[in-house]
Amino acid sequence: MALYKKENNTSYTLGITLTIELLKTKPNLVKQVYFHSNFEKKEAYELIVKLCQQHHINIVTSNKVFNVLSSKDNCYVIAEFFKFESNIDNKANHLVLVNPSDSGNLGTIMRSALGFNITNIIIINPGVDCFNPKSIRSSMGAIFHLNIKYFDSFDEYKEQFLPRDFFPFMLKANTKLEDIHSLKREKNYSLIFGNEATGLNDSFLNVGSPIIIKHTNKIDSLNLPIAVSIALYEVSKK
């Protein structure tokens, strides 16, 4: 039992809610489930035992894994599962994250994306690992309902999914978010966001129709998950 590493082929759900979500959506991927010795034999305990029995998943009672993986005191169950790859649906709208760097942010973005029914997420490398337990935790389990795929460059992604509308979000853009609806030409679109600190570079000014979310000049920029979620909210209006 070691610390989580990006190179590992397994990751972990920390806590009851995430573990139940995993067992319900992707039971085949679960390697084993760990119970803390203080895990109370109540409803959640019984449900997890039942789901594990159904899918022939081994339960190990050991506190060591909790000390290594979880800094929170109230974590009593952890599932170890095999990471998975997903294919991106060409006939769907996409969210494209170029070089995202924060695990917690990525999780929050996944939760919002599922909330606004964008279920295909593309990450352009270098990008943070979506299977980091922090990212899984802040996704609140949304990760198990999404298609997520990494590409080595934006062009590599773009070429495979034409034709579609591309909307890069940039502070240098002129078109306001609320005017995005009149710019839709194709059946599907991709919303594109840059890194937390640096945003998208200027080359994206030549990609599709750049969009800006207007805010006062009292702040430098909106937090990335906030900007993504505001965009998702606006485009998902019928």
Next chain:
Amino acid sequence: MALYKKENNTSYTLGITLTIELLKTKPNLVKQVYFHSNFEKKEAYELIVKLCQQHHINIVTSNKVFNVLSSKDNCYVIAEFFKFESNIDNKANHLVLVNPSDSGNLGTIMRSALGFNITNIIIINPGVDCFNPKSIRSSMGAIFHLNIKYFDSFDEYKEQFLPRDFFPFMLKANTKLEDIHSLKREKNYSLIFGNEATGLNDSFLNVGSPIIIKHTNKIDSLNLPIAVSIALYEVSKK
């Protein structure tokens, strides 16, 4: 030099950006500034020295405070400042947070509020301490530009600031966020949000016009700073 505590009358800005923002906006409140011995004598260093001289603020070089307050390796300057109270502007729009519990979330909300020009924030007790260094950090300095005041109950707040439109955000509401514009009657409004885990209780169904941000049923709810920011975005459209 002890750990930060809510009861203390001072708090701390961790890092260059926050410290400069504090020195520029509220220099009178700064008690002293700490430099780490590894703080490089570059542009930021010179600027902070200059600002401290201008305002007769003492600079102490000591690494102890950094070990106690900051878990990040790249923090080389900390300012200690006296907490301040603000008055809420009756002739402005308000953001009301009922029992918020997460410092990082509160900071992110402050940043968004300033970004959408809502500069009066009311927190209903029990609520997380806005001067927690975590909250200051995630506000990216927005806290120094906002009026923030705590009230012991929503009714105590409400009575002092009538008449205005109240919009409690609740999953049980029927009116969609995009329809909020037609509900505005008074000159000013208050957007009201509940706790991260529990939301607003049902009594708020009888307060003003309850509003819902529609999302798919694949998630339980949106993350609180996300929901607040989407609302701020929508209402701030002219």
